[in-house]
Amino acid sequence: MSMNAGSEFGSIVWRNAEHQVRSPIAFTWRQL
16 A cells, blocks of 8 residues: 655735735645
8 A cells, every 4th residue: 555645835815905915825635
């Protein structure tokens, strides 16, 4: 039996006339 795992990293930018917010995101998957 083999197990594969991986991860990705990125960011979401929320922006309006007054503010700009960057939210980092990370997600991981695993296959059994």
